[in-house]
Amino acid sequence: MPAWVNVAQSTVTVVSVAPQLISANLGQIFSIDVTVSDVVDLYAWEIELSWDPSLLGTISVTEGSFLKSGGDTFFIYNVNDTQGHILIDCTLIGQIVGVSGGGVLATVTFLALGAGETPLDLYDEVLLDHNETQIACQVSDGYCYLNVSHDVTIVNVEASPMMASIGNPVNINVTVQDVGAFNETFNVTVYAGSQTIRMDSISLSSGSSANLLFTWDTTGYAKGDYAIIASASVVQGEVNIANNYRQTANLVTLLYNGHDIAVTEVEPSKTIVGRGYSAVVKVVVKNYGIFSETSKTAVYANSTIIWLQIDDLTSGSSATLSLVWNTSSFAIGNFSISAYVEPVLDELDVADNQNVSKVPVHVGVPSDISGPIQGVYDGICNMRDINYLIQFFNTNPSSPNWKPNADVNNDAVCNMRDIQIAILNFNKHE
């Protein structure tokens, strides 16, 4: 006759290291929790944790939130980093009952000192209820894999001089370091913009650094502004590759051996301007020649001149104009914003003396800055535009969601004044 056996599903209280498996790199700081699960009436606990002291050192030990949730506690610990163990004690204070459930008892933060593997061994565990009766429990240890890292990095890249005429050399100093745990052989490549200047192979021992000098022969390069970039090849097993790349803080300017000026930037602040209101247009004029020049710049909206300016520019210098374009005398429509700097005497390359903004500017009904597609004007000012303005209410140019088009009256804030313009123009259309 078969016997029916009723096995009670009793839960077991477990004290664990969490996470159970840890992987860390040499030099890395990481934390583990000592947790308890399915405990009833926990009033006090004590535990020891041990590890291989050649691999880990303790940074801190802090109390977890579990026991504290029942009242005031007393928490104490004693670390022995020479032998690699810690004794932790914690108890509630006063005549209260203990805490039930599960949570974090303590958090231990370690520094990875060496490469290898070590258990995080929990032992001598004691859990007591409020009657000082011992609570039966099991322990679950952790295990730690400590990896040595491969990591090379570009520490610094500097160019000198920052301005040179084509054909003259530019010196580029690159500092590289092996911040990993192995000796490495790798390539360091230096670029001017997208063009390779030179590649060097270098061997470094763990922790050491080296300065490399690259001489950029600028013969045959076009005049212009160049980002100087140094890049270290990724070594076997390398994970941190973000630090294998660095560029100079400023661009290096190559000058034409003669007279040459150019408009390098035309950037209106808005893509939609209410008729009668304003936008700011930024224009940059640069002298790429080796002589001082007087530049005469005209800024246009389609074929109408909106600004004229004269600047004295020394070799390699630039002038930035920020002009306010008032659209009062313009009809509704699309305007291409461009700037033209008059060629100077004996200037050969005049193609770059004109520059056009990437996006045309629409002059329309004031406050018509949105429509069925958010942020795209639809030729009428209505509730869609007011709702759009409300979305950006009280933003200014330092706000992450700043929309220049929503600042209809161009006073560097989107607020009630812009909504009032929408109300004044309500239901007006192009």
Ligand SMILES: [Ca+2]
């Ligand atoms: Ca690296």
Ligand SMILES: [Ca+2]
């Ligand atoms: Ca030119």
Ligand SMILES: [Ca+2]
């Ligand atoms: Ca609209």
Ligand SMILES: [Ca+2]
């Ligand atoms: Ca405004």
